Amino acid sequence: MKTTVAEHNASFLETISTQLLDLVARVEDDVARYADAKVGPAGGGFVIYYLTDENGEPLKDVTAADLGTSLSDIVATKGFQQLQDHCEMRDLKVRIDEHFYATDPRPTKIYRVIVDGWQIGSLT
Numbered sequence: 001m002k003t004t005v006a007e008h009n010a011s012f013l014e015t016i017s018t019q020l021l022d023l024v025a026r027v028e029d030d031v032a033r034y035a036d037a038k039v040g041p042a043g044g045g046f047v048i049y050y051l052t053d054e055n056g057e058p059l060k061d062v063t064a065a066d067l068g069t070s071l072s073d074i075v076a077t078k079g080f081q082q083l084q085d086h087c088e089m090r091d092l093k094v095r096i097d098e099h100f101y102a103t104d105p106r107p108t109k110i111y112r113v114i115v116d117g118w119q120i121g122s123l124t
Contacts, residue, residue: 006068008067008068009067009068009069009073012064012067012069013069013073013074013077015054016051016059016069016074016077016079017077017078017079017080018079019051019052019079020051020077020079020080020082020083020113021078021079021082021083023049023079023083023113024082024083024086027047027083027086027087027092027094027115028090030047030115031047031090031092031115031118034046034047035118045116045118046114046115046116047114047115047116048112048113048114048115049112049113049115050110050111050112050113051074051096051110051111051112051113058101058110058111059110059111060101060108060109060110061098061108061109061110061111062106062108064111071096071098071111074096074111075096080094080096083113087115091117091118092115092116092117092118093115093116093117094113094114094115095113095114096111096112096113096114097111097112097114098110098111098112099111099112
């Protein structure tokens with residue numbers, strides 16, 4: 001039986017969705033740790049997570065594109081939607097961006113999940 005590109009893409013997106021769901025359990029503790037005035041600007045800052053590939057390396061946009069996946073597909077996953085809902089309930093913002101990684105052998109970006117938006121004293 002042949003596996004289609006669509007099946008690979010669906011499996012890939014499920015893996016990414018699971019990574020994002022795993023962040024739901026971590027984000028509150030991580031934000032509380034970095035909201036401490038002793039780390040960065042008083043009561044401000046951000047937390048960055050990197051999406052990873054099957055080898056644990058940062059997930060590259062070229063890898064995703066080869067599987068027919070785009071940033072909009074990742075943002076549409078159940079995992080991102082639940083992470084976004086979780087963050088919004090805590091007055092946090094979450095986004096995924098494509099961050100420059102390399103130009104060789106071709107222009108490449110990696111996917112970062114960024115959580116920010118907290119205010120001084122809002123997490124106590």
